[in-house]
Amino acid sequence: MNQWIAIGALGLVGVGLPVGMMVASALLRPTVPEQGKTTPYESGEVPTGTAHVQFNIQYYMVALLFVIFDVETVLIFPWTLIYRSALEGGASLVETLVPMLVFIGVLVVGLVWAWRNGAVKWVKSPRASRRKTERQS
């Protein structure tokens, strides 16, 4: 367990150092309160509207894809760990490799589908979007 004790210690240090620097600078730095300097920066203009604007839906699409694929990598990792030793243990390729190939194949089908349907396309071409709308109407 001492592995994790050491890692925890590093975590403590990793928090402690920045906090220490903050404290040090808090002792050093001056404060000159003054209107105007505290307005959010918007290229020098007066900020308009809320900062929490609605953003491009694609960000969400990508996040969704990531959630799926990242979790799949979680399932791939144990296999990579045992793959070689299993082979040396005399297991046949059909038992060790083929299932994972099938797994990845399914993933790839999903990716291709998402790709073709523009899930990872940042700017949709007007033509494609027009077709979509035509289909909906």
Next chain:
Amino acid sequence: MDPVLLQSGTPTPTGTANATANATATASGPVTTLPETISGALGLTGTFGDIVGGLIGAFLIANIMLGMTALAGPWAKRKITAAFTDRIAVNRIGPFGLLIIVADAVRLLSKELIIPEGVDRPAWDIAPIILPFSALLGFAVIPFGSGLQLADPETGIVFAFAAASIASVGLVMAGYASNNKYSLLGALRSIAQNLAYEIPLVITAASVIIFAGTFRTSEIVAAQTETLVTIAGIAIPGWYAFVNPFAFVLFIAANMAEIGRNPFDIPEAPTEIVAGYQTEYSSVYFVLFYLGEFIHIFLGGALIAVLFLGGPAGPVLPGFVWMVIKMWAFFLFTQWARSAVPRVRIDQLIEIGWKGMLVLSFANLVLTAVLVGVIA
């Protein structure tokens, strides 16, 4: 497909909650870690010894990284950029202007901290802590050679990836909390980028794990020591960079994106969105972000070194030196890219990530698996 679900035979309890079926899960790894050395030297034993040793070791490692960052950030970066653009950078204070480091540190620490209106505290204050924290945490499992390894858990490399990706949480906090459109954009971009390149990174690493057959960093490093070929009496070690150069390239590219360096530095693209997520930060908070980024660069270098360049291995010089050399080499590379390569657009970035890197990394994984299967 999953062998673990197959295991049958009525199970029996092994009593305590800290024993696992895996035999290698004994108290410590094959190598003696830094805390063990320290506690041994201090003659301390038991949990207390672990804690003391761990703290001291951690402090040591952290300070090494801080030192390297201090060297890299204010001084080396300027010098390198200057060299690329044929200028002479800082040279007034101290030899080669080295003392600029001290000067900058004092200057930045003593700047006023401007807190913009409507920032979302405490998120706004916590964000700068998270970035260096995650970067430092990643180093816990990095073998620096010469016995300088803080911990060697059996999930080492995975832990490193996990720790490294905590950073994006900090970035989002910073961007969302600082009530600024540029910051929000930067945060979103950084997330999109980390997401897009996390998978290629991990999958490529997995293709290396297939060779090593372990997550334990020390064993990965050890696995790369045996000789690959002997050319004219010189034994070329089986570094995975040589065994699987394709994965090496992929990994470097993904790593650049992961740590947000050129050409993938769009989260803080100074010419597009002022400074991205750190627009509203000043004084020590800015320093912490800056620090964190540089530690991240070194962490990326360290990962590359461990996974592909045999870690601390190298002729003549002690391991630690080799490790540092490799990390600095990666740093140099990033700086070169910074001055040489143009930045990609956000849409280009996404498309490269999802349509290029992802497919390539999966192809790489499958190819490696097939090759290993056919050879072995």
Next chain:
Amino acid sequence: MIIEALIAVTFAASIAVLLAPDRVAGRLAAALSLLPVIGSLYMWSRFDATGNALMGGDIAFETMVPWLELGGYTLNWHVGVDGIGLPLVVLTTLLSTLAIVSAWTPIDDRQSQFYGLMLFMEANLLGVFTALDFFVWFVFWEAVLLPMYFLIGVWGGPRRKYAAIKFFVYTNIASLAMFIGFIALVFGLGDSVSSLDMPAIAQALRAGELGSLYGIPAATLQSVAFVAMFLGFAVKVPIVPFHTWLPDAHVEAPSPVSVMLAGVLLKMGTYALLRFNFTMMPETATAFAVPIALIAVISVIYGAMLALAQQDLKRIVAYSSVSSMGYVILGLIAYTTYGVGGATFQMIAHGLISGLMFMSVGVIYNATHTRMVGDMSGMADRMPVTTGILVAGAFGYMGLPLMAGFAGEFFIFKGAFESTVTGAMPLFTAAAMFGIVIVAGYLLFAMQRTLFGAFRLETDYEVGPAALHETVPLAILLVTIIVLGVAPDLFFGMIQDAVNPLLEFGGELA
């Protein structure tokens, strides 16, 4: 296999008619419905059964194939006819055809659905009268209700929805009671029966195999089951306390449907009573002899009284059929060869006669668009043929000799008098005979007022004699009635042969 063929052909015919266009549906249905008639007549000619189907007599046209196995009980597809079943089969096929023909005039929309449902009902009726496995029988029994529900509900008169729902709810609740009662019996029999085969169960019950169930002693179980089933069937018959659905149904239903309802559907009730209660549990039946006979007599008198009070010709006939059913029950409870046999014969007779009555009333209604006794008079000189047939039918109802009704009622009374199930039986019989007087009274009264005298009818259209395809069915029916009245042995022989085995039980009766 002929029975299966009969049922299958009728089902197929119903589907075909259902899909046929409305124009040709009526003709097509009539044509197709001739097939079952021919088939049943063929069966009659080849009939070779002796004894009662449930009492181990040998069964005509029998088929028995295992259908499904459920928790230790095999359900078989077991059909066959004996002397009780065959006459009813013939009656069903004959009446259906005639009813379909008589429906050509009144039914003027959604014909294909109407005739399809008629044929569907006929098929299920055939199933009811031939099935010898309880489960098969119950399926057909319930399946008869559905087309009736629609026939009343869709093509009926102004209050058709009410009538249809009333009919549906009454009969379904009754079936539930009956079903539970019978299944309780089967469970009570325990291991002595391994199937729901009616003969097997009947013999087991007669052999006194009944055991206790969930702590209920056998005797109680048997009488409770008897009562439950009796009530269940009594609604169908109907006998007095449960008769209220009948007038509504009859009045609202279009005439052809009333023909089927009175002519055949009511017989289902008496048939089931005969098959189940009186065949399987004679001891219990005789134990309950007094109340049953009492109910029968009450039905006779009360039905007749009600009929007397009606203005609507259809209601009159409807109530009068309540009273005739009372005779049938009386005959059944008598437990003498003439009583039970006569009751069975009376089923046929009444089926034909009431069919005739409803049909002719329907014909008159088609012409006059009213059924109220007060509204019309002197139909005789406008519709002579119809009137003649109607009068003849009425006499048949009153039990005029040389008509089927006479034979039936005569047998019943004979059997009832010599019955010994209770000492009071002659008394009941006498009281029941008094019913005939009332019947004569109200029928003559109605006839006299509607048919004779000067023609009077407030209509703005001409009332002429009925069309040929309306009168021909009436004629056929009348002929049949007279033939059966002259030569009752056409059926009565086989009926007696089938009935006699029921009567040996407990040793003392005969």
Next chain:
Amino acid sequence: MIPLQSQLPAWAAVAPTLLLGLTALVLLIVDSIDPDSTRPTALAGISALGSVAALAVAGWFLLAGTGQTGTGGAIELYGGSIIVDGLSLFFTVIFASVAAMVSLASYDYLRDRTYQAEFYALVMLAATGMSLMGSSGSLATVFVSLELASLPSYALVAFLKNNRGSVEAGLKYFLVGAVSSAVFAFGISLVYAVTGSLLLSEVASTIGSAGDFVGIAGVGIVMIAGGFAFKTASVPFHFWAPEAYEGAPAPISAFLSSASKAAGFAVAFRVFAVAFPIDAVVPMGIDWPLLFAVLAVVTMTLGNFAAATQENVKRMLAYSSVGHAGYALIGLAALSGGGPNGAIMGASMAHLLVYGFMNTGAFLFIAMVEHWEVGRTFEDYNGLATQAPVACLAMTVFMFSLAGLPPFGGFLSKYALFYGAIQGGFWWLAAVGAINSALSLFYYSRVVKAMWIEDPSGSFDLGATPLGIYVAVLVAAVGTLVLLPAFGPVVETAQSAATALFA
């Protein structure tokens, strides 16, 4: 017949499941080839073909006795985490046939809607998950397949993105589903904590010696039961059912209320029969048959009374399907140590098969009515028979069969179910069931009355007849009718399959 496993490798036994999954992938690929163009015929055809193929294979296996006692017992794959036996094949038949009908009907329902390929692919994936549920021999596979069946269903319920009702239905379905799956997972973890294994057989062998963990085991079993209660839309996790069925596209309502429910029962039967044997568990004080008995009574009564008060036909059907979940629960409730458990559970399985046909048909009829844009309440159905007699005839068949009237399959299956309960000594369960189904006649006949007897309130103008739905409805009607004479082999197969579980 020759046992299949003597000719094919063992893994071929999951061929039906694989076929369904493959169909989903094929659909996705087809859509990837040219996303911008919809070809309804091709897509519907592919999914219908796929499910029919799965149906054929499953039926063949069932007849060939694959994985049944006749031919050497269940086929275990992956160390018993997947079991192919009579039960799984039987339920696969149900799922495949329902999926076939649904995809047939969706052809018209989805006309000129977008995202058709996704629709069919999701249906197929859900079907895959269901058939995997039927054949899962380890709590892990149970959970995974349950989610595989649920997640597409959430999306499908909310398929009409711009229809508030559909979206709301999807949301509620998802919320309840997410909670119940979390509860389910926690229950699994508790059972694992007690027994140290996820394989049903090992759980069975070790749960008896739970020692001082009995309480935990009890909580775990109850939580698992809760998860099933959600999938089968029975109390206490039934809230989603009316909303989901009413708001979802009608073919999906059909799919969920028939196949998804059956899947829940499939896995519940196996898990409780195999993993928590009565003789071992009940003495420990964990009396799950009693739990299910209470659930059954409450569910069927609540469903019936709620259905009786509805004005919207679709919603009435939704509640009635809750009630039918109550009937089917008898298959778990009437079990007892040494009772005729196989017969009871088999009867419940047979009922689920018949229910699969009649209920699917009823919802598909609703789909047709929605396609005609006739209203949703009973009044709107008035006089529909004058316009579409054949369809209304089919609907009549479904209604009376659901009510359990004789000439239809529903009568026999209900009879077998209640009869089994009586055999098991639970005559009061049978009584409650019988009373409930007698009550149910009331609201079922309302539909029939409206269609046939009531006069048309307005004039309909039904467009062109939707061929796909018509065919699907007729297939369902014929199935409902044929299952009366053909009930024998069905119930025998089911009962032998169920008996194999307890053996």
Next chain:
Amino acid sequence: MVPVQWYLLLAAAVFCIGLFGILTRQNALLFLMSVELMLNAANINLVAFSAYWGNVTGQTFSLFTMALAAAEVAVGIGIILVLYRNFGDVDVTLAKEMRW
């Protein structure tokens, strides 16, 4: 070191926290987070007891649980998105087209 019962208590506590969140929150996203909490409670049990019993079944299954949780969230967020589009909010109590 740590007796296994404590893990049970911890898991139960986390589970109850999630349950509490579900019962009290109206925001769909918070609802999702609560569900995740409940799932992770299950994971705690699985991992702890897979160590206790000395087999890795529990750990592996916890991997699957995570994967499914992720997928669930993906679907859930999608539904919440359309909810937002149709009802203009992510308040689960807003959707009242049909009565419960």
